Amino acid sequence: MNFYTVTASFLGTAVEFVEALTIFLAVGFTKGWKTAIYGAVTAIVILALLVGLLGYPLVKLVPFHTIQLVIGLALLLFGVRWLRKAIARYAGLKEMHDEEKAYLEEVEKQKTHVEKGKSIDIFGFTTVFNGVFLEGLEAAFIVLTFGVAANSMPSAVAGALIAIALVCLLGFLLKKPLSMIPENMLKFAIGIMLTCFGVIWVGEAIGIEWWQGDLSILVVLTVLLIVSLFQIKYFSLCATVKGRDQ
Numbered sequence: 266m267n268f269y270t271v272t273a274s275f276l277g278t279a280v281e282f283v284e285a286l287t288i289f290l291a292v293g294f295t296k297g298w299k300t301a302i303y304g305a306v307t308a309i310v311i312l313a314l315l316v317g318l319l320g321y322p323l324v325k326l327v328p329f330h331t332i333q334l335v336i337g338l339a340l341l342l343f344g345v346r347w348l349r350k351a352i353a354r355y356a357g358l359k360e361m362h363d364e365e366k367a368y369l370e371e372v373e374k375q376k377t378h379v380e381k382g383k384s385i386d387i388f389g390f391t392t393v394f395n396g397v398f399l400e401g402l403e404a405a406f407i408v409l410t411f412g413v414a415a416n417s418m419p420s421a422v423a424g425a426l427i428a429i430a431l432v433c434l435l436g437f438l439l440k441k442p443l444s445m446i447p448e449n450m451l452k453f454a455i456g457i458m459l460t461c462f463g464v465i466w467v468g469e470a471i472g473i474e475w476w477q478g479d480l481s482i483l484v485v486l487t488v489l490l491i492v493s494l495f496q497i498k499y500f501s502l503c504a505t506v507k508g509r510d511q
Contacts, residue, residue: 267420270411273458274424277407281400281452282429283367286436288396296389303385304393312401316409330470336410337466343406351453352493356500407455410462457493461485 285305293301353359404425412421464485468475475481 267417267474268424270417270420271424271427273411273455274408274421275428276451276458277411277455278425278428279432280406280455281404281407282432285397285400286432289393290436292386292389292393296386300389301393304390306399307390308394308401310398312405313396315402316405330411333466334470335402336413337463337468337470339406340410340459340463340466342463343403344456344461344463347452348456348458348460348489351449351456352496352500354449355453355497357504358500374504407459410459453493457486460489 289305291299292304350359408421408425411420411424412418461482465475465482476484
């Protein structure tokens with residue numbers, strides 16, 4: 266079992282499923298748990314089939330360097346996007362994501378769509394299905410990426426399953442969105458990890474031999490962390506100065 270792979274997969278999956286759980290709970294309380302459960306289970310089954318049919322076998326058939334380059338570039342896009350949003354929120358340039366607020370907004374939206382005489386509410390089902398499928402698709406991508414990167418797919422899957430179980434357990438025990446989880450901090454950490462792996466993989470794919478092998482990951486992580494913290498401080502000061510001028 267690879268501890269680093271388990272941790273990275275756990276954090277990435279947890280972030281995605283906190284958002285999916287918000288939608289699931291909102292639909293469950295307003296449209297009924299049957300509708301919410303059917304929507305979530307349908308999405309999970311389709312996701313599992315897609316990953317099983319296209320994900321892992323593809324990894325075995327396509328040349329490894331091609332996989333490194335393609336997934337490395339995708340990791341950079343994913344990582345930089347998450348990192349950019351997290352930095353903007355920490356610097357005060359973007360509003361922090363509030364799961365409690367998102368939950369209440371989703372509840373109100375569900376209340377405006379009433380379908381009588383149906384055991385399964387189509388609007389509620391579609392909402393949960395879309396939410397779980399889209400968030401789960403990102404989580405599946407993260408799991409496959411870290412699993413292949415570390416050559417330890419069981420560790421990546423284990424981390425994802427632990428995250429899903431923990432998020433669902435906490436959600437049902439608290440009966441509300443997990444607003445106490447510092448989502449932006451998780452996205453910041455995962456953004457740095459994904460960007461780091463993207464840099465390493467693209468570099469290896471084009472023939473770069475990294476200094477000290479896997480230890481270079483720690484160096485890249487440290488550099489990204491320092492640069493990101495500097496950007497947070499810089500943009501925060503810029504926002505403060507701009508606010509004073511206005």
